[in-house]
Amino acid sequence: MHDDPTDPQRHLRDFIVTNFYIPDGQPLDEVTSFLDAGIIDSTGVLELVAHVESRYGITIADHELIPSNFDSIGALARFIQRKRGRDGGSNGGFNDRLAR
Amino acid sequence: MTGWRVDVGFAAGEAEAEIARITAALRDTVLGRLHRRGAVIALSGGVDSSVVAALCARAFGADRVLGLFLNEAESSPDTVRLARRVADQLAIPTADEPISPILEAVGCYARRDAAIHTVIPRYRAGWQCKLVLPRVLDGDRLPLFSIVVQSPDGEQIVARLPHAAYLQVVAATSFKQRVRKMLEYYHADRLHHAVAGTPNRLEYDQGFFVKNGDGAADVKPIAHLYKTQVYQLADLLGIPDEVRERAPTTDTYSLPQTQEEFFFSLPYGQMDACLLARDHGVPPSLVAEALGLTPDQVARVYRDIDAKRAAARYLHAPPLLIDPPGIPGGWGP
Numbered sequence: 001m002h003d004d005p006t007d008p009q010r011h012l013r014d015f016i017v018t019n020f021y022i023p024d025g026q027p028l029d030e031v032t033s034f035l036d037a038g039i040i041d042s043t044g045v046l047e048l049v050a051h052v053e054s055r056y057g058i059t060i061a062d063h064e065l066i067p068s069n070f071d072s073i074g075a076l077a078r079f080i081q082r083k084r085g086r087d088g089g090s091n092g093g094f095n096d097r098l099a100r
Numbered sequence: 101m102t103g104w105r106v107d108v109g110f111a112a113g114e115a116e117a118e119i120a121r122i123t124a125a126l127r128d129t130v131l132g133r134l135h136r137r138g139a140v141i142a143l144s145g146g147v148d149s150s151v152v153a154a155l156c157a158r159a160f161g162a163d164r165v166l167g168l169f170l171n172e173a174e175s176s177p178d179t180v181r182l183a184r185r186v187a188d189q190l191a192i193p194t195a196d197e198p199i200s201p202i203l204e205a206v207g208c209y210a211r212r213d214a215a216i217h218t219v220i221p222r223y224r225a226g227w228q229c230k231l232v233l234p235r236v237l238d239g240d241r242l243p244l245f246s247i248v249v250q251s252p253d254g255e256q257i258v259a260r261l262p263h264a265a266y267l268q269v270v271a272a273t274s275f276k277q278r279v280r281k282m283l284e285y286y287h288a289d290r291l292h293h294a295v296a297g298t299p300n301r302l303e304y305d306q307g308f309f310v311k312n313g314d315g316a317a318d319v320k321p322i323a324h325l326y327k328t329q330v331y332q333l334a335d336l337l338g339i340p341d342e343v344r345e346r347a348p349t350t351d352t353y354s355l356p357q358t359q360e361e362f363f364f365s366l367p368y369g370q371m372d373a374c375l376l377a378r379d380h381g382v383p384p385s386l387v388a389e390a391l392g393l394t395p396d397q398v399a400r401v402y403r404d405i406d407a408k409r410a411a412a413r414y415l416h417a418p419p420l421l422i423d424p425p426g427i428p429g430g431w432g433p
Contacts, residue, residue: 035407038410041407041410041411042242042243042244042407042411043263043266043267045242045244046244046261046262046263046266047263049244049262049263050262050263050264062234062241062246062260063241065241065242065244066239066240066241066242067240067242068240070242
């Protein structure tokens with residue numbers, strides 16, 4: 001479904017499933033709200049921010065820490081792609097990180 | 101629903117009745133159910149602990165209430181001064197238990213400072229610090245803490261706290277509440293008293309306490325009262341003006357920090373009203389009109405209330421049993 005290696009969705013989903021508890025039967029698609037579904041709380045968001053900054057080589061400004069950027073896999077993937085596009089070629093070794 | 105009147109406080113005569121109801125319940129709970137003979141209260145010089153001490157003095161008699169002064173190196177000078185004033189007025193016995201030596205010994209300050217240092221390398225012991233949250237009213241920012249540090253020269257640096265540093269700062273700082281509780285239970289055991297906790301409804305409901313720290317107690321006499329109501333009781337109980345007029349503070353970090361900066365998104369009167377309205381299904385537009393806010397702001401406060409309640413479930417949870425043994429006559433829920 002997300003075979004494009006530069007599409008963050010698959011990697012984000014793996015990170016969420018590995019690091020947070022998803023109860024049996026809890027859907028986790030690209031529009032599932034992390035906060036409404038109780039998957040991630042504010043401490044979890046901190047963990048997610050650290051992971052995204054590290055993995056994708058981007059720096060997230062305070063004003064970008066809003067639910068519309070962080071509250072679902074789809075929203076976060078789009079945010080990351082916007083940031084990478086904005087950063088141009090200076091992607092902080094993003095492709096290297098993907099290859100790990 | 102059209103129009104909504106903010107009506108959090110007690111009506112005329114209700115506050116006196118509430119004082120009588122709480123003091124009767126304290127006697128029943130502490131003497132009758134817990135079989136303890138009085139109460140120990142940590143006095144902070146704030147209105148909540150002062151009201152709890154006054155209620156306990158009415159319930160058990162002043163000589164069966166012990167007020168504790170549990171200041172540490174970073175406490176406000178007002179804390180002990182106002183706490184003493186309240187204890188003197190109530191004529192209750194007191195004990196001084198400065199906790200800085202214990203906090204030093206367990207590494208409270210050193211562990212906290214080490215975590216801050218990873219974020220702000222210039223930070224040194226001797227600088228002051230506090231945690232702050234973005235203001236809920238100002239926008240839709242996720243509630244992630246920043247650390248504010250101040251050098252001895254007054255220079256301030258603000259930085260967002262990453263995950264590991266945030267957890268360590270909170271874990272280290274929570275030694276303060278947990279050490280205080282340990283000493284409260286020492287005195288309670290020594291005197292065969294119960295420990296009276298001091299959270300009001302906002303704090304209890306929203307999880308503004310440290311688990312097994314200030315969240316621990318044998319009885320919590322004002323946990324059902326909105327802060328507005330606590331102030332009404334304080335007035336009737338004769339709590340000194342200076343205590344009633346003091347801005348609610350965490351008194352936990354070395355830089356002055358209001359409860360609004362650290363936890364609640366509004367001044368207590370508006371916060372009381374929003375919590376009441378949230379629980380009664382009042383639409384944000386009506387609350388906004390009554391409080392002079394916008395509907396979007398009230399909707400954000402509602403979401404913040406829900407998120408804090410969700411986080412507070414862990415704080416309120418007792419130790420969970422895999423297979424409850426069902427002790428006959430036990431203390432089941």
